[in-house]
Amino acid sequence: MISRLFSGPYALRAFIVAVLLSAALGWTVWDQVQIIRHGTEIVLKTRPVDPRSLFRGHYARLNYDISRIARTKISSGGKLKRRARVFVRLKPGEDGFWQVTEVSSARLTPAEGSVILNATVRSVSRKQVWLRYGIERYFAPKQKALGLEKKFRDRKIEVGVIVRVAKYGAAAISGLQLEGKKVYDEPLF
Amino acid sequence: MLTWSYHKRLSRDIERWTGKGWLLPEGRAAILDELRQQRRGSRLPAIIGILGAVLLATGAMTFMSANWQEMSKLTRLIILFSAMWAAFGAAVWLQRTAHDYLLEAMLLLGAGMFGVNIMLIAQIYHIDGHYPDALFLWTVGALVVALALESRAALALAFVLMTIWTGAEMMSFDVRLHWPFVPVWVVGAAVIFRMKWRAGLHLATLSLGFWGAVTMLQLANRFNWTDGQTLALMALLTLPFFMLGLIRDAGKGWLMGFEPALMRYAMLGLLTASFLMQTDLRGSVRLDAVLFSLMLAVAALSAYGALSAYRSGALKEMDMAVLLGFAAWLILFHYVPRGLVLWVHAPIYMGFAIWLMAFAQYWAFSVLLPMALTAFGAEVLYIYAETMGSLLDTSLFFLVGGVLLIVLAFGLEKLRRALSAPRSGGEGAS
Incomplete structure (x- = not known):
């Protein structure tokens, strides 16, 4: 995935960028949801x-x-x-x-x-x-x-x-x- | 692509050549027309598009902030993620359909939406973390966009963000040596070189300069350095960068033609800091061991740079002697008795400014000339203010000051014209 990030077709690179950025944001959301759902x-x-x-x-x-x-x-x-x-x-x-x-x-x-x-x-x-x-x-x-x-x-x-x-x-x-x-x-x- | 400064210079030259009869009026009109076409055709839509992207990102942020009750969390999250994906989707479509002028705007919007999403997700879940961490995450996101999709606008955003990030850590949270900035800056600089984007080096230099200046202030606070000592260290630190610009310029090196600009930034820092250090009312205070060692190390690095520049033919013996002599003065300054500081510093500073005029003229670094003239003029005014201000009343001070400024401006313009008279040799600065 990393090598494709620099050398793949433009659309694929844009897709990987969007996935990476969404994953970073999604992790924050997921973490908060888990705390609210399962925390004491x-x-x-x-x-x-x-x-x-x-x-x-x-x-x-x-x-x-x-x-x-x-x-x-x-x-x-x-x-x-x-x-x-x-x-x-x-x-x-x-x-x-x-x-x-x-x-x-x-x-x-x-x-x-x-x-x-x-x-x-x-x-x-x-x-x-x-x-x-x-x-x-x-x-x-x-x-x-x-x-x-x-x-x-x-x-x-x-x-x-x-x-x-x-x-x-x-x-x-x-x-x-x-x-x-x-x-x-x-x-x- | 034409730069604004080149366009201005070429337009001026065309008028001069036409006046001398070297260029026919038809040729003049054709060249000017092509210049206008190139400038208009290449930049304006892209700039407007980028401004549009900034407005869109700001609009998205305020819209989401203002529509709390109307939307569920899920709806807000879907809108936030979709907006970011839509920006990257639009970028792909623009790239495929060769609408390059809007491509940068969409990539900037995508990177901008990433930051908007960070802030609004924090809002949705009431997260009140260490806010520079959010700036760091946004910087990383902008760097990923810049690297993977070769976006200059996203890279510029990354440099702005990393500068705010390091500024927040050092100034709001009192972090004295914010080292994490360095690897992030190096990655940003590497992306600039990968993209061969010379203008980006201006941003990188300003960003590093800001970090360096704030770091110096933090260190000064930690070690109780006086303002004069801190400014002297700052001035000294600019010298290796000046030498780097000189060496690379002589060798046509890897700085992609940025060498004259690097020298300009370094000289601006050197002249400003060494001018301001004399205004420290505490005068000269002897250096402590840490500062003395640090200054000695930077002076040694500058000497090495000067020697390399001399060997590559970018400096003459005289230039090397003046630069290293001035570096030595920045250290010795702190050992001069307090009452003598002005009288020793002023002639050295003015002498350095005069050397810089000669240096700029000889090596055709025309951008250094106004800098040297300003430094010289500022020092004259400073001496005047320091010596006469206490003897005359305020109104007389301003009257004499006004006359002196006019005379000085007249004299400096005459000097500038004399020094700028046409001579053989190319233009050294860009």
């Missing part, structure tokens, strides 16, 4: 920051409680650098939202009743570490994004994001929860 469901408490996107429509930026972690919870590799990869263990809390129980720069062993999320260090201070999980934006139509933003800001209702976590630690948003009730379920397709 957890609910994360969130607060918002500005919604804004020039090219990708409107979105609410999500600021999870698990995004900011006290350094005392970091079990190994105490010297964390920006952009370092870390592993975060979550367990369900009494309020129904999942909480951080352990953070490590070394891979964590799976345990019953917990999930392990992959994260990247966004910034580090003396007492706290800010992490990102790749699920910090919720894209929605303009009215919905602005409505969510208003509800978040008013803090009159408790907002949870339903997330599915794959065995290898990747996460995908699968729905929204308002005051403990699921109000939106992300369709696979």
Whole structure:
């Protein structure tokens, strides 16, 4: 296939290019669908920051409680650098939202009743570490994004994001929860 | 295919030859007409087509962003994939029916739709990853299109994307040495050579220059180099590229006639950086071991280049001495007492500019001449501002400055005319 990419007939080369590019995109879609379909469901408490996107429509930026972690919870590799990869263990809390129980720069062993999320260090201070999980934006139509933003800001209702976590630690948003009730379920397709 | 600069030069020459009676008016009209035909016939539809492709890709992006609720995820995915396939399908049809002028536009649209799809799939599934990774993936896609389907437009897109990618990594995420850029750039450059696309080397040079400049700034931040030290290193780094252009030009090498342009970029960088380094208010600060070793290594590489250029007949002893002397000055600059920096640097810089005028004239590198004149003029103004600005009030400063600029412009034009007087020898630059 590779040699045909450079020397075959033009139509065949164009076909191979389109297949390769589609495969790269298709893999991303497939990965997300698999996580949403088979991942473990957890609910994360969130607060918002500005919604804004020039090219990708409107979105609410999500600021999870698990995004900011006290350094005392970091079990190994105490010297964390920006952009370092870390592993975060979550367990369900009494309020129904999942909480951080352990953070490590070394891979964590799976345990019953917990999930392990992959994260990247966004910034580090003396007492706290800010992490990102790749699920910090919720894209929605303009009215919905602005409505969510208003509800978040008013803090009159408790907002949870339903997330599915794959065995290898990747996460995908699968729905929204308002005051403990699921109000939106992300369709696979 | 005619380049714009060649067209302009030829038109000027035709007028001159007609004025001198060497060319008959009928011949003049016929040549100008053919020039117009060639330019109009070869470029305009292709350029308009490419602009159309850019608008289509932008339109697709905004359309999909604006139509959230009206479509299911599956419908959106089908539209996104179909649009990309349709662009490549149209390219095949255009290639078969010999509509080459729109072929590039469709390939650019295909590569553009790949990027649009990356962004919109991230939107559909709420993915908020490390965004430079998306730019990298888009760059790879554009490179695949360029390589497999020999598309210059896709290759140009790839260079723009890889530059934004490396800029985002270094400036937004504070990556100090973004090495992954280098192999990607090398692949892009290899595709340029495979396609024998000389104009593409401009993009490659600008892209590498951007990466180099930002890398220098990041290193300066890491090692606490002063602005003057960083600019001196940047200036020094341009010298090996200037030598490369010289050697290849003498040997009619593999740079596909890009040598004069490479020399022009290198000299522009050298003159700008070495001019700006004197404005560092901290003046000369001694070099640390890392910077000194680095500068010495680059100077040695420049010396090797100068020697090779001398052996290939592209440099005379005097030229070699001036270039290497200036390289040495870029290192020694940091050991001059602070109060003397201007008084030592100014004559050396102006002397270098005068040498460059002579060099440009002797070797018929006409594009270097205005650069040398500008550098000389800028240094004169800088000395004036540094020495007189503190003694006169602001209005007088601007009055005298205005008169000085007019006199300088008059003097420089006279000098330019004197230096540009017809002489034997070909045009060295393209």
